[in-house]
Amino acid sequence: MTATIAYDRSVANFIDKLSATGHVTHKSYKKTSVTLHHNAGRFSHQGLLDVWKERPASAHFDIDAAGAVAQYVKVNEYAWAVGNVAGNQRSISIEMANATLGPGWTVAEVTWKNAARLAGWLFAKVIGERPSKSNLFYHHHWSATDCAGPHMEQLYGKVLAAAQEAYDHFKGSQPVSGSDTEPFPGASFFHAGKKSPVIEAMHHRLVAEDCNRYQSSANADVWGSGDVKSYAAWQKKLGFEGDDADGIPGKTSWDKLQVPNV
Structure with a gap:
């Protein structure tokens, strides 16, 4: 079984299950940004996989309503996520389950905070840059969409601050061997x-x-x-x-x- 990232919290492994659909592009790219999305639904990790089995879409990670993490695509590979080829090549996409449906499309605090924390880890361990407005995006940065929704649009400053705090933690708190x-x-x-x-x-x-x-x-x-x-x-x-x-x-x-x- 393909291994998930070496995160310091549990990561549910859906990598091989999504790969079995045949629409995962197993080609490596240098990642330079993280992109956040909302599910446009209140999906479980399995529920999101079921959606992606029916249509060629994917993201690297999903954070569910309880803040738990699942991985679907290896971090260096292409995910069908942002509606833009260059974005799919260069960005690591994180989905977030919604707490409510439209028009608000709210996302629970435990969900977006855990998404920001994971983003901080990815910036520290994979990308090698500190999160900023120039590399932490919402889906609408890449294509014409409202994703990650009006609720998350209002919270971008808090999300960025949480990702930066996580980055500093992962870069600064771990001793060198x-x-x-x-x-x-x-x-x-x-x-x-x-x-x-x-x-x-x-x-x-x-x-x-x-x-x-x-x-x-x-x-x-x-x-x-x-x-x-x-x-x-x-x-x-x-x-x-x-x-x-x-x-x-x-x-x-x-x-x-x-x-x-x-």
Whole structure:
């Protein structure tokens, strides 16, 4: 069975069941945004699957009326969700069950808050950018529709704030394994997802003291503004792989950047 995401809460697995319909496009794309939808109905996870069995539509996730999460499509794959090819390629779609039907199409607080929390996790673990107005969308961003409904339209500011809070939690609260958990100068000032004075100071020191040496030894062509993304790029160029290149300046990566292998 295809595995769901490694979320810190239970995720019901409908990936293979939806794939069995034959209308899931198993092609990977780089994801750069999250798009929120409403069900236009008060569906259970199974009820939504039953709808998608009858017509070629899908989303990566659904949040039901109780706030529970289900996954239907692998996060890097194409979902038939936003009515726009580029949007389906680049965005991860999250459906939300309605609490009431039209014209209000309300969504329960527990539903949209859990959708925002999941979005924060996806931005932290998959996309690598902090949620903002430029990458957290409602369905109508991509095509002519009222989705995610008038109720959610009024709540967008709260949804974005909740997604940002979740992102900061997932980037900042999880310790880095191994010796990277050891304290190092300025570590307490680091807050993941935002500019760090530690990274910024390191960046300026590297440039000022020995730019050519550091660039050549790490084969580096990225000089960022001291943010998490540019730090993660340095980690990758210095041999960090997978989740180890997380943009978090632990002691091991700090030391390695100061004295890179030549």
